Amino acid sequence: MRLTAQLEVPIYNDGYPDMYNKIHPGFIGVSQTVRLPYNIWGTLTVGHFSSERYGVDMKISHRFIRDNRFGIEGRVGYTGAAYWDRFTCHFGTQKKMTWSVGGYFYWPQYNVETTMKLEQYLLGEKGVRIDIIRHFRYASIGFYAMKAQGAKSNGGFRFQIALPPYKYRRRGYIPRFTPSRNMGLAYNAGNEQYYYKNYRSSPGDNIMQSNSFNPYFIKSELLNF
Structure with a gap:
């Protein structure tokens, strides 16, 4: 079981409401795998x-089990709107259901992962999404495309990188402060601002972290070490 707690310290505000200028919590949650x-x-x-x-x-x-290159995955969420004003959380009582189901194929020779999913987003629109991701030791880079009912097609690129330095030495009981191992960005080439909205459940809910336990990826990194 894991407890996640995040504190966001604003540095620069590019036109967002004043509440984003204040120090406030980010991810807070308990997860069990x-x-x-x-x-x-x-x-x-x-x-x-x-x-x-x-x-x-x-x-x-x-x-x-017979062919680890193939797999299936599903996801379902039941969430409501909530935002932080300093350390006061304002939340709504209306909940929405989101879900995702699909399959993936991993090409070990090039560490390329292709996924195709049917999804329902926060506004209730249903659509299909395809991702093609190339995984490296310290980065995952790829493209995505999506189409939902009542919305124009959208897509772009996404990447996840680990910030250096990559190795740390422990000195007794002195705590270590480290940069993020999963700094991510998705570029919205279609400039879609209304549809296709979803969420992440934790900072580690990303393409690089989910691939870190892939046996093919681990084997390729050991051979190239």
Whole structure:
């Protein structure tokens, strides 16, 4: 079980409301990951997420035993709107259901992962999304495309990088302050500002972290070390 607590310290405000100038919490949540029979992994998270959402999120994934290059995954969330004004949380009582289901294929020779999902977003629109991601030791870079009912097609690129330095030495009981190992960005090439909205349940909920336990990726890194 993991407890996540994040504190956001604003440095520069590029036109956002005044409440974003104040120090306030970010992610706050408790998550539990379990391994179920038939090589099924599940994670349940409760707390305050990104995109100013709070609620419950559950993820399930399964990598096929006969061919680990293929797998299926699903996700469902039940969340409401919530935002922080300093350390006071204002939240709404209306909840919305979001979900995602799909499959993926991993190409070990080039560490390329392709996923295709059917999803329902925060406004209730349903759509399809395709991601093609190339994983490196300290970065994951790729492209995405999506199309939902009642919305124009959208897409762009996304990347996740680990900030240097990459190795640390422990000195007794002195705490270590380290930069993020998963600094991410998604570029919205279609300039869509209304549809396709979703959330992340924790800072580690990203493409680089989810691939870190991939046996093919681990093997390739050991061979190139």
